[in-house]
Amino acid sequence: MNFRFCILILTVLLSIGSIASADELTTEIQKTYDSIKTFKADFSQTLTNAASKESEVRSGKITFKQPSLLHWESITPEKELLIVGESIVWDYFPDEKLALKYRTKQLFNSKTMIKFISGKAKLEEDFVVENQGEEGGLIKLKLMPLEPETGLVLSYVWVDPDKKMLTKILVVDFYGNGNEVLLSNIEIDPEVADSLYEFTPPKGVDVEDNTKN
Numbered sequence: 001m002n003f004r005f006c007i008l009i010l011t012v013l014l015s016i017g018s019i020a021s022a023d024e025l026t027t028e029i030q031k032t033y034d035s036i037k038t039f040k041a042d043f044s045q046t047l048t049n050a051a052s053k054e055s056e057v058r059s060g061k062i063t064f065k066q067p068s069l070l071h072w073e074s075i076t077p078e079k080e081l082l083i084v085g086e087s088i089v090w091d092y093f094p095d096e097k098l099a100l101k102y103r104t105k106q107l108f109n110s111k112t113m114i115k116f117i118s119g120k121a122k123l124e125e126d127f128v129v130e131n132q133g134e135e136g137g138l139i140k141l142k143l144m145p146l147e148p149e150t151g152l153v154l155s156y157v158w159v160d161p162d163k164k165m166l167t168k169i170l171v172v173d174f175y176g177n178g179n180e181v182l183l184s185n186i187e188i189d190p191e192v193a194d195s196l197y198e199f200t201p202p203k204g205v206d207v208e209d210n211t212k213n
Contacts, residue, residue, distance in 0.1 A: 032164050036066075036188055036189065037065070037066050037189050038063070038064060038065045038066070038188075038189050038190055038191075038192045039063075039064050039165075039186060039187060039188050039189070039190070040061065040062070040063045040064075040185075040186070040187040040190050040192075041061070041062050041183040041184065041185060041186045041187070042059070042060070042061055042062075042183070042184045042185045043059065043060055043061070043062055043181050043182065043183050043184075044057065044058070044059045044181070044182045044184070045057065045058040045059070045060075045074075045179070045180065045181045045182075046058075046178070046179075046180045046181075046182075047177070047178070047179055047180075048177060048178040048179075048180070049177055050175055050176030050177050050178070051175075056077075057077075058074050058076065058077065058078075059074070059075060059076050060072070060073045060074040060075040060076070060080075061073050061075070062183075063192055063196060065192050065194075065196075065197065068084065068086075068104070069084060069085065069086070069194070069196075069197040070082070070083070070084035070197070071083060071084075071196045071197055072084075078093075078095055079093070079094050079095060080092065080093055080094075081094070081199070083197055083198070083199040084104060084197065085104065085197045085198060085199070086104065086197075087103065087104050087105075088101065088102070088103065088104060088211070089101070089102040089103070089104055090102075090199040090201075092199065092201070092205075094202075097204060097205045097206060098205065098206050098208065099199075099201040099205050099206070099207050099208070100207075100208045100210060101207060101208065101209045101210060101211055102210050102211060103211045126145060126146060126147075127143040127144060127145055127146060127155075128143075128144040128146065129141055129142070129143055130142040130143075130144070135158065136158075138158040138159055138160060138161070138167060138168070139158065139159045139161055140156060140157070140158050140159075141156065141157045141158075141159070142154075142155075142156055143155040143156070143157065148174075149174075150173060150174045151171075151173050151174070152171055152172075152173065153172060153173060153174050154171075154172040155169065155170065155171045155172065156169070156170045157169050157170075163186060165183075165186050165188070166183060167182065167183050167184075167186075168180065168181065168182045168183070169181045
């Protein structure tokens with residue numbers, strides 16, 4: 001996975017409350033989201049290429065802390081660490097001895113999931129939300145962006161109504177490529193140290209600084 005894939009899949013990490021109309025759902029989503037200070041989860045990510053029909057599956061762990069701190073660690077098939085701090089973002093590839101550096105505000109120039117989980121975006125302002133009912137015991141929502149972007153033209157989310165947390169996300173880009181994440185072992189409001197969102201490139205690692213772009 002690269003930086004672009006990491007950020008795209010953070011596009012719709014949503015919580016949800018009642019099962020009702022789309023308008024009521026968006027209100028409940030915001031209420032539930034606002035009540036969560038931290039969460040941890042395991043993830044399985046499937047990246048599908050529309051042209052070749054080939055898929056790649058990745059897995060790892062994610063830890064989020066309000067207002068917008070994120071620790072995203074891919075473990076298999078190759079290691080990658082994405083750290084979203086207060087002002088700096090690091091995307092580290094240990095096997096390649098490469099670290100990419102960005103400013104956090106660069107992530108908020110488009111409708112990414114980080115805007116959702118940080119409370120900086122409102123579903124009713126950016127999307128047309130359609131409640132598609134139950135599917136496998138989950139609530140399925142279709143999200144159509146009011147202003148589509150290359151990386152996001154359509155998204156679906158599946159929500160566990162009991163845990164009131166997202167369990168699956170599917171993001172589709174302009175080319176039809178799919179980016180799907182399945183969350184499991186979700187833990188709400190665990191103790192999380194701020195140091196988890198700090199990163200210093202190890203000695204010998206090449207740093208690509210994009211903070212001036």
